[in-house]
Amino acid sequence: MLALLVLSLMPASISAPSTGWDKSNHTLGFAALAFFAHWARPARTPVMLFGLLGYGALIEVLQSLTPDRLAEWSDLWADGVGLLIGAVLASTVQRLAVVRSS
Template identity: 35%
Template sequence: MLAILALALMPGGQGPDWFAHADKVRHAAAFLLLWAIGKQARFEPAWCLAVALLAFGIGIECFQALTPTRESSWGDVLADVVGIALGHLVVRTA
């Protein structure tokens, strides 16, 4: 979580991204990974893990709003939710 927080608060890149909405894919992937780690660590019940990760995602956006080089976005929070949901599906079927 600390690594993801650090990456989220670092100054953004100056050049164009790989493709449109690549940042949303990175958000979803990060939160899918956090879900998988949480489940591997036996964080139960699942709804508590989901709420904790959602709170973490919202917290990241709040911190980004306080930085001069980053922007907060509800779209990023939505991408976090997608990552949590995908993580639930992937881990549940694995």
């Protein structure tokens, strides 16, 4: 979470790791958060996803306060898509692990 916050708030002029498209950066970052959140507390995944979406909204608010960044609704949508992808992927991996262990 801290890494995403730093990458989201650092000046755009500084070279940072990127997929090459801002929206895919958001999707990938939040998919990773959702994946790990699911593995940390599978029974609480819906609550954690809602909290992580709130975290994405907070990042957008903080970006609006910086001189180099812009807050965009489309970034929050990309965060939400990433959260869904990460949660589905984590759930699928978990089910496959259970099937393999049986």
